[in-house]
Amino acid sequence: MDSIQRLGSLVQAQFDAYNWKIEPKRLYAPIDYFLQLGGKRMRPILTLMSTELFNAKAEIAIPAAMSVELFHNFSLIHDDIMDDAPLRRKKKTVHEKWDLNTAILSGDVLLIKAYQELAKQNTKHVPELLHLFNQTSVEVCEGQQMDMDFEKRKNVSISEYIEMIRLKTSVLLGCALEMGAIISDANEKDRKKIYSFGQDLGIAFQIKDDLLDLYGDPEKFGKQIGGDVIANKKTLLYLLAKENATPEVLKKIAKLEKIKSKKVKVREFQLLFMQLNVPKMAQTYMDQYAANAMYALESIQVKQENKTALIELSAYLMQREN
Amino acid sequence: MDSIQRLGSLVQAQFDAYNWKIEPKRLYAPIDYFLQLGGKRMRPILTLMSTELFNAKAEIAIPAAMSVELFHNFSLIHDDIMDDAPLRRKKKTVHEKWDLNTAILSGDVLLIKAYQELAKQNTKHVPELLHLFNQTSVEVCEGQQMDMDFEKRKNVSISEYIEMIRLKTSVLLGCALEMGAIISDANEKDRKKIYSFGQDLGIAFQIKDDLLDLYGDPEKFGKQIGGDVIANKKTLLYLLAKENATPEVLKKIAKLEKIKSKKVKVREFQLLFMQLNVPKMAQTYMDQYAANAMYALESIQVKQENKTALIELSAYLMQREN
Numbered sequence: 001m002d003s004i005q006r007l008g009s010l011v012q013a014q015f016d017a018y019n020w021k022i023e024p025k026r027l028y029a030p031i032d033y034f035l036q037l038g039g040k041r042m043r044p045i046l047t048l049m050s051t052e053l054f055n056a057k058a059e060i061a062i063p064a065a066m067s068v069e070l071f072h073n074f075s076l077i078h079d080d081i082m083d084d085a086p087l088r089r090k091k092k093t094v095h096e097k098w099d100l101n102t103a104i105l106s107g108d109v110l111l112i113k114a115y116q117e118l119a120k121q122n123t124k125h126v127p128e129l130l131h132l133f134n135q136t137s138v139e140v141c142e143g144q145q146m147d148m149d150f151e152k153r154k155n156v157s158i159s160e161y162i163e164m165i166r167l168k169t170s171v172l173l174g175c176a177l178e179m180g181a182i183i184s185d186a187n188e189k190d191r192k193k194i195y196s197f198g199q200d201l202g203i204a205f206q207i208k209d210d211l212l213d214l215y216g217d218p219e220k221f222g223k224q225i226g227g228d229v230i231a232n233k234k235t236l237l238y239l240l241a242k243e244n245a246t247p248e249v250l251k252k253i254a255k256l257e258k259i260k261s262k263k264v265k266v267r268e269f270q271l272l273f274m275q276l277n278v279p280k281m282a283q284t285y286m287d288q289y290a291a292n293a294m295y296a297l298e299s300i301q302v303k304q305e306n307k308t309a310l311i312e313l314s315a316y317l318m319q320r321e322n
Numbered sequence: 323m324d325s326i327q328r329l330g331s332l333v334q335a336q337f338d339a340y341n342w343k344i345e346p347k348r349l350y351a352p353i354d355y356f357l358q359l360g361g362k363r364m365r366p367i368l369t370l371m372s373t374e375l376f377n378a379k380a381e382i383a384i385p386a387a388m389s390v391e392l393f394h395n396f397s398l399i400h401d402d403i404m405d406d407a408p409l410r411r412k413k414k415t416v417h418e419k420w421d422l423n424t425a426i427l428s429g430d431v432l433l434i435k436a437y438q439e440l441a442k443q444n445t446k447h448v449p450e451l452l453h454l455f456n457q458t459s460v461e462v463c464e465g466q467q468m469d470m471d472f473e474k475r476k477n478v479s480i481s482e483y484i485e486m487i488r489l490k491t492s493v494l495l496g497c498a499l500e501m502g503a504i505i506s507d508a509n510e511k512d513r514k515k516i517y518s519f520g521q522d523l524g525i526a527f528q529i530k531d532d533l534l535d536l537y538g539d540p541e542k543f544g545k546q547i548g549g550d551v552i553a554n555k556k557t558l559l560y561l562l563a564k565e566n567a568t569p570e571v572l573k574k575i576a577k578l579e580k581i582k583s584k585k586v587k588v589r590e591f592q593l594l595f596m597q598l599n600v601p602k603m604a605q606t607y608m609d610q611y612a613a614n615a616m617y618a619l620e621s622i623q624v625k626q627e628n629k630t631a632l633i634e635l636s637a638y639l640m641q642r643e644n
Binding site for chain 1: 345346422426430431433435440445449454459460466470549
């Protein structure tokens with residue numbers, strides 16, 4: 001796990017070096033606040049790991065790494081508005097701490113700042129990086145739209161759900177990794193492979209999120225357990241349950257959805273999904289995507305030792321408890 | 323005025339060629355709707371005029387021209403939310419016709435689409451275009467923030483106001499023009515000059531807007547006359563009035579601000595500002611910025627005939643009645 005810490009420190013040093021104490025204060029203070037809430041910084045670390053994978057120095061990819069992380073934070077600020085979320089990492093969201101307009105405009109400028117970071121890369125790589133970043137950013141917005149559309153729909157298929165999380169979450173991991181490959185002048189084939197690795201890892205990562213949300217250890221998870229079922233969200237667990245439910249079980253699900261007590265509701269869903277073997281099925285989905293990711297990584301033609309960091313990071317993400 | 327029509331048609335053809343009938347519908351339909359509301363398309367026309375000014379074919383700058391126009395429309399969609407505006411060009415704004423979340427996310431993806439257009443330019447120009455576009459976009463957000471900050475402040479100086487409109491409106495005109503210069507490989511000096519031309523023209527343009535808002539011909543203006551004073555906005559006219567007011571006149575202004583009848587309020591402010599010679603003073607400001615713009619244009623070392631289109635467009639913008 002040395003690489004995670006070493007590259008994480010590189011990323012943190014960049015965050016520390018930012019100066020957001022600039023005018024207009026009301027535009028930049030919320031960005032400063034939000035970035036200080038922290039997070040795993042998984043995306044920029046992936047960019048730097050990918051750069052090292054292809055035998056270049058991590059340092060040359062720092063602007064691209066930061067652009068992905070700034071983009072991610074922009075999307076969180078705006079998603080929090082759309083989801084009407086009061087808290088993010090146990091602290092107030094931007095629209096709660098300030099107001100709606102502040103959250104919109106600070107988010108906008110943060111998105112532009114992501115592009116500004118990208119533009120700091122070596123000129124010869126900028127057009128390709130920009131193309132990838134644009135494509136990815138559009139897809140993330142499409143994923144967010146699908147997520148919101150699903151809330152209003154009665155039936156969502158598992159393949160639609162996987163496509164939604166692919167767009168909303170996974171393509172950005174693929175992008176983070178491919179950026180490192182572009183910057184270290186990897187060949188086209190390897191670029192596509194590392195992108196695939198990230199995309200499949202991202203889907204597995206999101207399924208892990210769905211699992212942790214309902215079955216995580218409350219001591220370690222850091223968030224309320226069962227937030228998804230409390231909000232009647234159509235997660236993979238929920239869709240698997242519905243797909244494997246008899247008419248009687250469907251009725252039971254409909255009944256559970258109306259339970260007022262959060263504690264009871266969560267407990268009942270935990271039990272029902274267990275009876276339906278849902279966690280096991282979700283785990284199988286997750287393992288399959290994680291295996292696909294590993295397969296893509298294995299097929300990349302670089303020294304085996306270069307892959308250690310990414311293999312370890314993947315294992316950590318699949319075994320994490322928060 | 324041939325150039326305006328000819329280049330305007332080029333821009334319109336691009337808009338007609340877009341296909342926004344794509345999935346997710348709820349993300350793209352609002353963009354399709356908003357872009358069809360029209361507008362002067364002044365910004366993309368400026369990019370194309372600047373490209374011709376420096377002896378290149380307008381066609382090669384179409385992606386950059388579109389990127390500026392898409393950015394402008396993104397900023398309008400989000401500004402309409404922040405200003406709580408129900409109408410834009412006599413039609414419902416996006417957040418009114420759909421909802422808040424739709425307006426946020428459609429705006430976000432439109433901003434990214436602007437970058438996607440930019441990335442279509444010749445690779446050799448992309449890094450410089452991106453740098454300019456980023457810088458400008460950040461400034462536009464800063465201008466919007468200043469505008470919102472001013473609403474809550476009691477005192478705003480005229481120079482602060484000019485700086486706000488420079489950021490919120492003018493830098494994008496400068497950017498539109500400089501992009502044309504970059505694409506036609508103009509030299510650094512001329513690039514800066516055409517940017518200055520656009521920036522000063524933009525300030526003059528905004529002052530014209532302030533004047534038209536209160537003194538435009540209701541038949542020709544197309545919007546309600548006096549919208550700014552009805553909303554007690556701190557326009558140049560208002561700030562000039564306050565700066566030149568005796569204590570008694572200041573009291574009168576405070577009184578007028580509280581008038582409930584829109585019609586009476588507008589009439590009273592029209593009269594008071596006339597008595598204080600405000601329209602004349604604002605006109606002097608406008609003429610000064612327009613003259614600075616012309617001076618910058620004159621100093622550019624290209625054939626005089628190349629400048630005709632921009633000179634005519636400037637004259638049109640200063641004399642327009644809507």
